[in-house]
Amino acid sequence: MRIKRRTRTAALVSSLLAATAALAPGQGAHAAPAKPTAAQLSAASAAVQEADVAGTSWLVDERTNTLVVTVDRTVGAAGVEKIRAAAGDAADAIRIERTNGTLRPLISGGDAVYAPKWRCSAGFNVRKGATYYFVTAGHCTQGKPPYYADSGHATSIGPTTGTNFPGSDYGIVQYTNGSLPHPSAVDLHNGGSQRITAAGTPTVGQSVQRSGSTTGLHGGKVTGLNATVNYGGGQIVRGLIQTNVCAEPGDSGGALFSGSTALGLTSGGSGNCSGGGTTFFQPVVPALKAYGVNVF
Missing domain, CATH: 2.40.10.10 (Trypsin-like serine proteases)
Incomplete structure (x- = not known):
């Protein structure tokens, strides 16, 4: 009886491990999002300039590896959307911040x-x-x-x-x-x-x-x-x-x-x-x- 219980226990553990492995990496486990590459940051910067929205400034924040775009009070939702649309696939590399007043x-x-x-x-x-x-x-x-x-x-x-x-x-x-x-x-x-x-x-x-x-x-x-x-x-x-x-x-x-x-x-x-x-x-x-x- 003891031998049978050990066998059943071992079988149960094996099944659980197999089920866990089957969920990795896409199911049940959430991988951290990849940081933008240098190419993506460069593309995002070029896109912001091409969007040509007055009242904006931008730089790469090396601590977070993101392109920080600061917009002043003259820039509304349409201006922000224009920037994101211009960035296309590189939009995820952009972080929008607001500043008081007008640049x-x-x-x-x-x-x-x-x-x-x-x-x-x-x-x-x-x-x-x-x-x-x-x-x-x-x-x-x-x-x-x-x-x-x-x-x-x-x-x-x-x-x-x-x-x-x-x-x-x-x-x-x-x-x-x-x-x-x-x-x-x-x-x-x-x-x-x-x-x-x-x-x-x-x-x-x-x-x-x-x-x-x-x-x-x-x-x-x-x-x-x-x-x-x-x-x-x-x-x-x-x-x-x-x-x-x-x-x-x-x-x-x-x-x-x-x-x-x-x-x-x-x-x-x-x-x-x-x-x-x-x-x-x-x-x-x-x-x-x-x-x-x-x-x-």
Whole structure:
């Protein structure tokens, strides 16, 4: 009898194991979804750009291996559906997030600098040999306007000598007024300044500060790299630094820095310094290389 019970028990266990094996892997067991491949992420990124929905930005979140598409308040359900439809089979690689306000270049109609039709912020003072310049946002230098140190346009700084926008967002203005000081420092808007001695590339999670002529000095963290922003009207800018540091119109071109290291130039964003927002910065190193200038 004992022998028979063992035999029946063994037969029952064998049957259960066989039944379990028959369910694997598709029945009863739920495999984790595969992460998007690099090809899928690339295809999704290209599709978002092709969809051309103004008020969007996107970057690859390497922690989750997804393409994070941020949409502002002007983008409705139809805009989101247009993006997903354009992505096709790569749509599963996309994660949609919303941001308050409207994504826009932060120009108005560091230290304030004035073109004939708008105000921006100086980024970093730089030099090539004995010639001095400041770098700022490229959307501030479109049309290569002259720049002035005052809103009445009485004190000339000098001419715009280079501009890159859209695609990138950097420009350069030469100091031709020898009476104006041009130290390698960032205004902290509290009576002090931060000496700048180097230029570098930020990392995600790094603590940073931003100086601008509208809102002064604010701090936060880098939340992403290599972001693309569609400001609308064909104004798409790539390779940007994304942060949670607030900014407002007129802060465009202002300095993003960490300690004595220059990191970026304010491009645009959404929100404001009352409720917060998302901001984007042109990395400064490509701008310096493009014009053959250095911080000093």
